[in-house]
Amino acid sequence: MTKRFFLPESELPRQWYNIQADMLTKPLPPLNPATREPVTVDDLSQIFARECAKQELDQEHAWIDIPEPVYEMYKYYRSTPLVRAYALEQLLDTPAHIYFKNESVNPLGSHKVNSALPQCYYCKQEGVTNVTTETGAGQWGAALSYAAKIYGLECAVYQVKISMQQKPYRSSIMRTFGATVIGSPSMSTRAGKDIITREPNHPGSLGTAISEAIELATTTPHCKYALGSVLNHVALHQSIIGLEAEKQMELAGEYPDIVIACFGGGSNFGGLAFPFMRHTILEGRKTQFIAAEPDSCPKLTRGEFRYDFGDSAGYTPLLPMFTLGHEFKPANIHAGGLRYHGAGVIVSQLLKDGYMQGVDIPQLETFEAATLFARTEGIIPAPESAHAIAAAIREAKRCKESGEQKTILFNLSGHGLIDMSAYDQYNNGELVNYSYQG
Ligand SMILES: *Cc1c(COP(=O)(O)O)cnc(C)c1O
Numbered sequence: 001m002t003k004r005f006f007l008p009e010s011e012l013p014r015q016w017y018n019i020q021a022d023m024l025t026k027p028l029p030p031l032n033p034a035t036r037e038p039v040t041v042d043d044l045s046q047i048f049a050r051e052c053a054k055q056e057l058d059q060e061h062a063w064i065d066i067p068e069p070v071y072e073m074y075k076y077y078r079s080t081p082l083v084r085a086y087a088l089e090q091l092l093d094t095p096a097h098i099y100f101k102n103e104s105v106n107p108l109g110s111h112k113v114n115s116a117l118p119q120c121y122y123c124k125q126e127g128v129t130n131v132t133t134e135t136g137a138g139q140w141g142a143a144l145s146y147a148a149k150i151y152g153l154e155c156a157v158y159q160v161k162i163s164m165q166q167k168p169y170r171s172s173i174m175r176t177f178g179a180t181v182i183g184s185p186s187m188s189t190r191a192g193k194d195i196i197t198r199e200p201n202h203p204g205s206l207g208t209a210i211s212e213a214i215e216l217a218t219t220t221p222h223c224k225y226a227l228g229s230v231l232n233h234v235a236l237h238q239s240i241i242g243l244e245a246e247k248q249m250e251l252a253g254e255y256p257d258i259v260i261a262c263f264g265g266g267s268n269f270g271g272l273a274f275p276f277m278r279h280t281i282l283e284g285r286k287t288q289f290i291a292a293e294p295d296s297c298p299k300l301t302r303g304e305f306r307y308d309f310g311d312s313a314g315y316t317p318l319l320p321m322f323t324l325g326h327e328f329k330p331a332n333i334h335a336g337g338l339r340y341h342g343a344g345v346i347v348s349q350l351l352k353d354g355y356m357q358g359v360d361i362p363q364l365e366t367f368e369a370a371t372l373f374a375r376t377e378g379i380i381p382a383p384e385s386a387h388a389i390a391a392a393i394r395e396a397k398r399c400k401e402s403g404e405q406k407t408i409l410f411n412l413s414g415h416g417l418i419d420m421s422a423y424d425q426y427n428n429g430e431l432v433n434y435s436y437q438g
Pocket of ligand 1: 139140
């Protein structure tokens, strides 16, 4: 019984897949909030690397070359294994075949580095010297710090002040890669100063951190802002996950009936799902696509489809998306990466068009699933990824009831080894459910 499927180096994908080009209904354009006109590549490249801005708005090219130097860096940790979860199947006593794509095995511990590398590479190519971003849970900040160092860029990360205090190891990781980590709100920007003057003990939020990072990028020469989720170009880079998985499923002799990933802004979901979804769009292949979100932050199942800002301060273009409102304050659940108010533009259109569905998972069910997974497969998953595991377990149990032998594929977006305080709380019986009360 083969348990893990790898691709030889010669089989690694050389192009990313851009689902926008194949979508029958194209996503609506992002709008400039001042003029209500569609934003242009020029507008976006004031904040982002120009190549990323182009990719963001590209509805024409389905395949985009992975630059050779990025491909060379991918080789350090790709392909990631596709694993058949025999032990989990056995414990659940299900006829379903369960596979997971293990994106936790790179040294950064999550899928985020797949996009951090190309974003920093394009910055370097375009003469940028500094990158900046915000981070809440810390996975994106860690990935960007590493990628910046690889391409010789300075990196400044605004980390939500309260998470910096609660999760000190996250900033240790970023500093080890050479980044400057600043607790937000800080005195280093006008936005930060304004907040601190009004409220000296402000704990910080993703909103304050995004505002500070964007301000730094727009007021510093040769400095760009980089985002680790939500945007189309991030999902594009993450398609490497699904393109590999497609070839690996072939090695396993199967094609998934159900594809599942957890959902924050949609990058690991899109990354795994879109390459499979192209067969649904182009060939009518029947596959079920499930995005697993927290019951406390259910933008896919209970959000509204409309234009909204991507950040709480209202600095970004207006994006057409399923949203709980940019001023939504999420409950303090441990899956920090899933506490975002909106869904990416592509995913929002696909959900509207019925290609995929969302499911909500309560916090305790995610930790039950995580524990089951740890005790069978030997990997402690990130609390974010545990939402995908919980959704996969629900489907596997359904197969047991109906006797159907479906093939389930889910993404393990990251490991949870720096989230052990969350597991301690769960094991001590201190965790509770927070359900969204619209
Ligand atoms: C950031 C993060 C997520 C959520 O982001 P998406 O863009 O929705 O993928 C999920 N899992 C892990 C481990 C993360 O770090």
